[in-house]
Amino acid sequence: MKALFIGGIKSGKSVNAQNYILKLSSSKPCYLATTEFIDAGIKERIKEHKKNRHDKFNTVEESLSIYKSIKANKTPVLVECVSMWINNMFHHGFNLADMKKELKKILKLEQTIVFVLNDVGSGIIPQNKLASDFIDASGIISQLISQNCDEVYHTIAGISTRIK
Template sequence: MGKSILITGGARSGKSALAERLTLGLGPAPIYIATAEAGDAEMAARIAEHQARRGAIWQTWERPDDLLAALRQSDGEAPRLVDCLTLWLSNRMFAGADWAGEAAEIARALPGLNAPVVFVTNEVGGGIVPENALARAFRDAAGRVNQIIAAACDEVYLTVAGYPVKVKPNAILP
């Protein structure tokens, strides 16, 4: 069984950089499974920034929708980095997909994968209650997806201002 890690945190908290370092430590020839799509110039710039930071050592797979298939198809010896679950969730919600069922399938598949996988996700529930129904639905869905995947992962980290805090496998109170 490959190791599975979830890294969460707020915007620009250092989650992706931490995920890249951890993934590189899990083996050679890492695979970056990108869920973002460059729908505008600002997003294209963000994607370019991530690509420049990673460098040429990474093999990039662009998979904005069928994440489970990407994990299965890339399952060999190379560690994988999925960046990020919240963008994948956005894609699935806008497609009208059963995102909760898909997240549960991913969680069920993790113990059977051979190569390590590191997931990046956003912690979006720490602010005020959004004023519109779509934003509230997304916030709630992101919280559910994060819980589903975190429960299946071996380790979970929260990043705050560039510093990671390991929250799993620490003891969890009932």
């Protein structure tokens, strides 16, 4: 079983994805945290996410090699979040082809995986090449994931609506 929760920043997709995977799991699921400590703002977001999930998850922190971390887990995995993973991959010199290769391996795994991804394609595309590349990669990756998921949920104002 694969599912994707996609929505804007602070839309409620993370909380809804957490509740969703907890309902699917008979044991403690894995929370795969992809965010790197970049600045104080990110540190606060990480702190908030940890508070929200309490002790209901086994947390694994991995910002780049997410395939290995997912494959190593025998429980359902919540990937939080794919957008930060894309950011990390670009920051460390990887390209879209590298990301697609990693995700294709992940999507072939038999285990339950729930992905969280920011919907960044509905706004203005900045004239900054890196930002434009990020938006393009995010759109392409969201399509790749959604095409291979059993269920896809779009989240707005805390409400996740199943679109697939």
